[in-house]
Amino acid sequence: MNEMHMLDSKGAIGKAEVSLIATSVYAMLIVVIPVILLTLFVAWKYRASNKSATYAPKWAHSTGIEVAIWTIPTLIILFLGVLTWKTTHELDPYKPIESNVKPINVEVVALDWKWLFVYPDLGIATVNQVAFPVGTPVNFKITSDAVMNSFFIPQLGGQIYAMAGMQTRLHLIADHAGDFAGISANYSGTGFSDMKFRALAMSQGEFDAWVKNVKSSPDNLSMDVYAGVARPSEKAPVKYFSTVDPKLFNNIVAKYNDGKFDVNGANCATKW
Incomplete structure:
Protein backbone atom coordinates (compact mmCIF):
# COMPACT_ATOMS: atom_id res chain seq x y z
CA MET A 1 0.00 0.00 0.00
CA ASN A 2 1.24 3.46 -0.89
CA GLU A 3 1.75 5.40 2.34
CA MET A 4 0.66 8.59 0.54
CA HIS A 5 -2.88 7.17 0.37
CA MET A 6 -3.35 8.49 3.88
CA LEU A 7 -3.06 12.05 2.54
CA ASP A 8 -5.44 11.31 -0.34
CA SER A 9 -8.53 11.16 1.83
CA LYS A 10 -11.91 10.14 0.45
CA GLY A 11 -13.93 10.68 3.62
CA ALA A 12 -14.91 13.52 5.92
CA ILE A 13 -13.02 12.12 8.92
CA GLY A 14 -9.88 11.51 6.89
CA LYS A 15 -10.00 15.03 5.43
CA ALA A 16 -10.30 16.53 8.90
CA GLU A 17 -7.32 14.48 10.08
CA VAL A 18 -5.21 15.51 7.06
CA SER A 19 -6.11 19.15 7.75
CA LEU A 20 -5.06 18.73 11.38
CA ILE A 21 -1.71 17.24 10.35
CA ALA A 22 -1.08 20.06 7.86
CA THR A 23 -2.03 22.79 10.35
CA SER A 24 0.25 21.30 13.02
CA VAL A 25 3.17 21.07 10.59
CA TYR A 26 2.70 24.67 9.40
CA ALA A 27 2.56 25.92 12.98
CA MET A 28 5.78 24.13 13.90
CA LEU A 29 7.51 25.41 10.76
CA ILE A 30 7.07 28.94 12.13
CA VAL A 31 9.90 28.02 14.50
CA VAL A 32 11.82 25.53 12.39
CA ILE A 33 12.28 27.64 9.24
CA PRO A 34 13.53 30.81 11.01
CA VAL A 35 15.93 28.73 13.12
CA ILE A 36 17.39 27.09 10.01
CA LEU A 37 17.74 30.43 8.22
CA LEU A 38 19.25 32.16 11.26
CA THR A 39 21.72 29.29 11.74
CA LEU A 40 22.93 29.71 8.17
CA PHE A 41 23.02 33.49 8.55
CA VAL A 42 25.04 33.42 11.78
CA ALA A 43 27.48 30.88 10.32
CA TRP A 44 28.00 33.11 7.28
CA LYS A 45 28.16 36.44 9.13
CA TYR A 46 30.58 35.29 11.82
CA ARG A 47 32.81 33.15 9.62
CA ALA A 48 36.53 33.34 10.30
CA SER A 49 37.24 35.30 7.10
CA ASN A 50 34.77 38.11 7.98
CA LYS A 51 37.07 40.56 9.79
CA SER A 52 34.30 43.17 10.02
CA ALA A 53 32.05 41.00 12.21
CA THR A 54 31.62 42.26 15.78
CA TYR A 55 33.71 40.34 18.31
CA ALA A 56 31.99 40.37 21.73
CA PRO A 57 33.41 37.57 23.92
CA LYS A 58 31.69 38.91 27.06
CA TRP A 59 28.23 39.28 25.50
CA ALA A 60 25.69 37.36 27.61
CA HIS A 61 22.20 38.83 27.32
CA SER A 62 19.68 40.33 24.92
CA THR A 63 16.18 41.17 26.10
CA GLY A 64 14.87 41.16 22.54
CA ILE A 65 16.24 37.69 21.83
CA GLU A 66 14.93 36.35 25.16
CA VAL A 67 11.45 37.70 24.43
CA ALA A 68 11.47 36.18 20.94
CA ILE A 69 12.72 32.72 21.89
CA TRP A 70 10.21 32.39 24.72
CA THR A 71 7.15 34.18 23.36
CA ILE A 72 6.97 32.64 19.90
CA PRO A 73 7.28 28.98 21.03
CA THR A 74 4.86 29.63 23.90
CA LEU A 75 2.25 31.00 21.50
CA ILE A 76 2.74 28.07 19.14
CA ILE A 77 2.42 25.53 21.96
CA LEU A 78 -0.71 27.32 23.19
CA PHE A 79 -2.16 27.26 19.66
CA LEU A 80 -1.37 23.56 19.22
CA GLY A 81 -2.80 22.78 22.65
CA VAL A 82 -6.12 24.47 21.85
CA LEU A 83 -6.15 22.85 18.41
CA THR A 84 -5.47 19.41 19.89
CA TRP A 85 -8.17 19.79 22.54
CA LYS A 86 -10.73 20.94 19.96
CA THR A 87 -9.98 18.30 17.33
CA THR A 88 -9.66 15.50 19.90
CA HIS A 89 -13.31 16.03 20.74
CA GLU A 90 -14.42 16.65 17.16
CA LEU A 91 -12.61 13.55 15.86
CA ASP A 92 -13.40 11.27 18.78
CA PRO A 93 -13.64 7.82 17.13
CA TYR A 94 -16.57 6.98 19.43
CA LYS A 95 -18.53 10.04 18.30
CA PRO A 96 -21.24 9.17 15.74
CA ILE A 97 -21.20 11.11 12.48
CA GLU A 98 -24.08 13.54 12.16
CA SER A 99 -26.09 12.74 9.06
CA ASN A 100 -29.65 12.54 7.80
CA VAL A 101 -28.78 9.16 6.30
CA LYS A 102 -29.36 6.07 8.42
CA PRO A 103 -25.97 4.55 9.35
Whole structure:
Protein backbone atom coordinates (compact mmCIF):
# COMPACT_ATOMS: atom_id res chain seq x y z
CA MET A 1 0.00 0.00 0.00
CA ASN A 2 1.24 3.46 -0.89
CA GLU A 3 1.75 5.40 2.34
CA MET A 4 0.66 8.59 0.54
CA HIS A 5 -2.88 7.17 0.37
CA MET A 6 -3.35 8.49 3.88
CA LEU A 7 -3.06 12.05 2.54
CA ASP A 8 -5.44 11.31 -0.34
CA SER A 9 -8.53 11.16 1.83
CA LYS A 10 -11.91 10.14 0.45
CA GLY A 11 -13.93 10.68 3.62
CA ALA A 12 -14.91 13.52 5.92
CA ILE A 13 -13.02 12.12 8.92
CA GLY A 14 -9.88 11.51 6.89
CA LYS A 15 -10.00 15.03 5.43
CA ALA A 16 -10.30 16.53 8.90
CA GLU A 17 -7.32 14.48 10.08
CA VAL A 18 -5.21 15.51 7.06
CA SER A 19 -6.11 19.15 7.75
CA LEU A 20 -5.06 18.73 11.38
CA ILE A 21 -1.71 17.24 10.35
CA ALA A 22 -1.08 20.06 7.86
CA THR A 23 -2.03 22.79 10.35
CA SER A 24 0.25 21.30 13.02
CA VAL A 25 3.17 21.07 10.59
CA TYR A 26 2.70 24.67 9.40
CA ALA A 27 2.56 25.92 12.98
CA MET A 28 5.78 24.13 13.90
CA LEU A 29 7.51 25.41 10.76
CA ILE A 30 7.07 28.94 12.13
CA VAL A 31 9.90 28.02 14.50
CA VAL A 32 11.82 25.53 12.39
CA ILE A 33 12.28 27.64 9.24
CA PRO A 34 13.53 30.81 11.01
CA VAL A 35 15.93 28.73 13.12
CA ILE A 36 17.39 27.09 10.01
CA LEU A 37 17.74 30.43 8.22
CA LEU A 38 19.25 32.16 11.26
CA THR A 39 21.72 29.29 11.74
CA LEU A 40 22.93 29.71 8.17
CA PHE A 41 23.02 33.49 8.55
CA VAL A 42 25.04 33.42 11.78
CA ALA A 43 27.48 30.88 10.32
CA TRP A 44 28.00 33.11 7.28
CA LYS A 45 28.16 36.44 9.13
CA TYR A 46 30.58 35.29 11.82
CA ARG A 47 32.81 33.15 9.62
CA ALA A 48 36.53 33.34 10.30
CA SER A 49 37.24 35.30 7.10
CA ASN A 50 34.77 38.11 7.98
CA LYS A 51 37.07 40.56 9.79
CA SER A 52 34.30 43.17 10.02
CA ALA A 53 32.05 41.00 12.21
CA THR A 54 31.62 42.26 15.78
CA TYR A 55 33.71 40.34 18.31
CA ALA A 56 31.99 40.37 21.73
CA PRO A 57 33.41 37.57 23.92
CA LYS A 58 31.69 38.91 27.06
CA TRP A 59 28.23 39.28 25.50
CA ALA A 60 25.69 37.36 27.61
CA HIS A 61 22.20 38.83 27.32
CA SER A 62 19.68 40.33 24.92
CA THR A 63 16.18 41.17 26.10
CA GLY A 64 14.87 41.16 22.54
CA ILE A 65 16.24 37.69 21.83
CA GLU A 66 14.93 36.35 25.16
CA VAL A 67 11.45 37.70 24.43
CA ALA A 68 11.47 36.18 20.94
CA ILE A 69 12.72 32.72 21.89
CA TRP A 70 10.21 32.39 24.72
CA THR A 71 7.15 34.18 23.36
CA ILE A 72 6.97 32.64 19.90
CA PRO A 73 7.28 28.98 21.03
CA THR A 74 4.86 29.63 23.90
CA LEU A 75 2.25 31.00 21.50
CA ILE A 76 2.74 28.07 19.14
CA ILE A 77 2.42 25.53 21.96
CA LEU A 78 -0.71 27.32 23.19
CA PHE A 79 -2.16 27.26 19.66
CA LEU A 80 -1.37 23.56 19.22
CA GLY A 81 -2.80 22.78 22.65
CA VAL A 82 -6.12 24.47 21.85
CA LEU A 83 -6.15 22.85 18.41
CA THR A 84 -5.47 19.41 19.89
CA TRP A 85 -8.17 19.79 22.54
CA LYS A 86 -10.73 20.94 19.96
CA THR A 87 -9.98 18.30 17.33
CA THR A 88 -9.66 15.50 19.90
CA HIS A 89 -13.31 16.03 20.74
CA GLU A 90 -14.42 16.65 17.16
CA LEU A 91 -12.61 13.55 15.86
CA ASP A 92 -13.40 11.27 18.78
CA PRO A 93 -13.64 7.82 17.13
CA TYR A 94 -16.57 6.98 19.43
CA LYS A 95 -18.53 10.04 18.30
CA PRO A 96 -21.24 9.17 15.74
CA ILE A 97 -21.20 11.11 12.48
CA GLU A 98 -24.08 13.54 12.16
CA SER A 99 -26.09 12.74 9.06
CA ASN A 100 -29.65 12.54 7.80
CA VAL A 101 -28.78 9.16 6.30
CA LYS A 102 -29.36 6.07 8.42
CA PRO A 103 -25.97 4.55 9.35
CA ILE A 104 -24.83 1.02 8.64
CA ASN A 105 -23.66 -1.12 11.55
CA VAL A 106 -20.67 -3.38 11.03
CA GLU A 107 -19.11 -5.67 13.63
CA VAL A 108 -15.41 -6.29 13.05
CA VAL A 109 -13.37 -9.20 14.41
CA ALA A 110 -9.59 -9.27 14.02
CA LEU A 111 -8.29 -12.81 13.53
CA ASP A 112 -4.93 -14.43 12.71
CA TRP A 113 -4.43 -13.13 9.99
CA LYS A 114 -7.65 -11.92 8.48
CA TRP A 115 -10.61 -9.64 9.16
CA LEU A 116 -14.18 -10.80 9.71
CA PHE A 117 -17.02 -8.34 9.06
CA VAL A 118 -20.52 -9.01 10.36
CA TYR A 119 -23.56 -6.97 9.30
CA PRO A 120 -25.96 -7.59 12.22
CA ASP A 121 -28.87 -5.73 10.60
CA LEU A 122 -28.51 -7.60 7.30
CA GLY A 123 -27.63 -11.01 8.72
CA ILE A 124 -24.57 -11.49 6.51
CA ALA A 125 -20.81 -11.70 7.03
CA THR A 126 -17.66 -11.42 4.95
CA VAL A 127 -13.96 -12.12 5.27
CA ASN A 128 -11.41 -9.51 4.14
CA GLN A 129 -13.98 -7.30 2.39
CA VAL A 130 -16.33 -4.66 3.73
CA ALA A 131 -18.74 -2.56 1.67
CA PHE A 132 -20.99 0.43 2.28
CA PRO A 133 -22.80 3.12 0.28
CA VAL A 134 -21.17 6.49 -0.41
CA GLY A 135 -22.43 9.20 1.94
CA THR A 136 -23.64 6.72 4.54
CA PRO A 137 -22.12 6.76 8.04
CA VAL A 138 -20.61 3.43 9.04
CA ASN A 139 -20.65 2.48 12.71
CA PHE A 140 -17.87 -0.02 13.33
CA LYS A 141 -17.85 -2.08 16.53
CA ILE A 142 -14.47 -3.79 16.80
CA THR A 143 -12.92 -6.62 18.80
CA SER A 144 -10.27 -9.31 18.40
CA ASP A 145 -10.31 -13.06 18.74
CA ALA A 146 -6.53 -13.14 18.60
CA VAL A 147 -3.72 -10.85 19.67
CA MET A 148 -4.10 -7.06 19.60
CA ASN A 149 -4.46 -5.51 16.16
CA SER A 150 -5.28 -2.06 14.84
CA PHE A 151 -8.13 -1.47 12.39
CA PHE A 152 -7.20 1.12 9.76
CA ILE A 153 -8.59 2.35 6.43
CA PRO A 154 -6.06 5.11 5.60
CA GLN A 155 -8.10 6.91 2.93
CA LEU A 156 -11.16 7.15 5.16
CA GLY A 157 -9.33 8.15 8.33
CA GLY A 158 -9.19 6.86 11.85
CA GLN A 159 -7.30 4.00 13.41
CA ILE A 160 -8.34 2.12 16.50
CA TYR A 161 -7.20 -0.99 18.33
CA ALA A 162 -8.94 -4.35 18.24
CA MET A 163 -8.49 -6.11 21.57
CA ALA A 164 -9.73 -9.45 22.83
CA GLY A 165 -12.52 -9.20 25.39
CA MET A 166 -13.12 -5.54 24.59
CA GLN A 167 -15.21 -3.52 22.17
CA THR A 168 -13.86 -0.39 20.53
CA ARG A 169 -15.76 1.84 18.14
CA LEU A 170 -14.99 3.80 15.01
CA HIS A 171 -17.25 5.96 12.85
CA LEU A 172 -16.32 6.63 9.22
CA ILE A 173 -17.96 7.88 6.06
CA ALA A 174 -16.89 7.80 2.41
CA ASP A 175 -17.51 10.89 0.28
CA HIS A 176 -16.36 9.23 -2.93
CA ALA A 177 -16.85 5.82 -4.48
CA GLY A 178 -13.75 3.67 -4.52
CA ASP A 179 -11.91 0.51 -3.61
CA PHE A 180 -9.82 1.42 -0.57
CA ALA A 181 -7.07 -0.51 1.16
CA GLY A 182 -7.59 -1.65 4.74
CA ILE A 183 -4.83 -2.95 6.98
CA SER A 184 -3.80 -3.91 10.46
CA ALA A 185 -1.54 -1.17 11.76
CA ASN A 186 -0.24 -3.20 14.70
CA TYR A 187 2.26 -6.05 14.30
CA SER A 188 0.59 -9.34 15.16
CA GLY A 189 2.85 -12.16 14.09
CA THR A 190 3.85 -14.21 11.07
CA GLY A 191 0.97 -13.31 8.75
CA PHE A 192 0.79 -9.64 9.69
CA SER A 193 2.10 -8.29 6.38
CA ASP A 194 -0.76 -9.95 4.49
CA MET A 195 -3.50 -9.06 6.99
CA LYS A 196 -5.25 -6.79 4.52
CA PHE A 197 -8.80 -6.18 3.37
CA ARG A 198 -10.65 -4.06 0.84
CA ALA A 199 -13.18 -1.39 1.74
CA LEU A 200 -15.67 -0.81 -1.07
CA ALA A 201 -17.56 2.49 -1.21
CA MET A 202 -20.32 2.33 -3.82
CA SER A 203 -23.67 3.74 -4.82
CA GLN A 204 -26.78 2.54 -2.99
CA GLY A 205 -27.79 0.45 -5.99
CA GLU A 206 -24.38 -1.17 -6.21
CA PHE A 207 -24.41 -1.84 -2.48
CA ASP A 208 -27.84 -3.49 -2.69
CA ALA A 209 -26.50 -5.70 -5.50
CA TRP A 210 -23.45 -6.54 -3.38
CA VAL A 211 -25.65 -7.53 -0.44
CA LYS A 212 -27.75 -9.70 -2.78
CA ASN A 213 -24.59 -11.37 -4.02
CA VAL A 214 -23.41 -12.09 -0.47
CA LYS A 215 -26.83 -13.53 0.42
CA SER A 216 -26.57 -15.89 -2.53
CA SER A 217 -23.54 -17.57 -0.99
CA PRO A 218 -24.09 -21.20 0.03
CA ASP A 219 -21.97 -20.72 3.17
CA ASN A 220 -23.48 -20.02 6.57
CA LEU A 221 -21.49 -18.69 9.53
CA SER A 222 -22.66 -20.69 12.52
CA MET A 223 -20.65 -20.92 15.72
CA ASP A 224 -19.18 -24.24 14.58
CA VAL A 225 -18.18 -22.86 11.18
CA TYR A 226 -16.68 -19.81 12.85
CA ALA A 227 -14.25 -22.02 14.75
CA GLY A 228 -12.75 -23.02 11.39
CA VAL A 229 -12.72 -19.46 10.07
CA ALA A 230 -10.89 -18.30 13.19
CA ARG A 231 -8.00 -20.71 12.72
CA PRO A 232 -4.75 -18.92 11.79
CA SER A 233 -4.25 -18.60 8.04
CA GLU A 234 -2.28 -16.30 5.76
CA LYS A 235 -3.41 -14.47 2.60
CA ALA A 236 -7.00 -15.51 3.23
CA PRO A 237 -9.25 -14.92 0.19
CA VAL A 238 -12.46 -12.92 0.30
CA LYS A 239 -15.33 -15.10 1.52
CA TYR A 240 -19.08 -14.48 1.84
CA PHE A 241 -21.58 -15.90 4.33
CA SER A 242 -25.28 -15.58 3.51
CA THR A 243 -26.31 -16.00 7.15
CA VAL A 244 -24.53 -15.47 10.46
CA ASP A 245 -25.27 -16.36 14.05
CA PRO A 246 -26.71 -13.12 15.50
CA LYS A 247 -24.89 -13.68 18.80
CA LEU A 248 -21.49 -14.32 17.23
CA PHE A 249 -19.86 -10.98 18.03
CA ASN A 250 -21.12 -10.86 21.61
CA ASN A 251 -20.00 -14.43 22.21
CA ILE A 252 -16.49 -13.66 20.94
CA VAL A 253 -16.18 -10.75 23.36
CA ALA A 254 -17.83 -12.58 26.26
CA LYS A 255 -15.60 -15.65 26.16
CA TYR A 256 -12.62 -13.51 27.24
CA ASN A 257 -14.56 -11.88 30.06
CA ASP A 258 -15.86 -14.95 31.86
CA GLY A 259 -13.97 -17.85 30.34
CA LYS A 260 -17.06 -19.29 28.68
CA PHE A 261 -18.03 -19.54 25.05
CA ASP A 262 -21.80 -19.30 25.28
CA VAL A 263 -23.35 -20.45 22.00
CA ASN A 264 -26.77 -19.41 23.30
CA GLY A 265 -25.63 -15.85 23.92
CA ALA A 266 -26.60 -15.83 27.60
CA ASN A 267 -23.41 -14.03 28.53
CA CYS A 268 -23.70 -10.54 27.14
CA ALA A 269 -20.58 -8.66 26.09
CA THR A 270 -19.35 -5.98 28.41
CA LYS A 271 -19.74 -2.45 27.07
CA TRP A 272 -16.41 -0.65 26.96
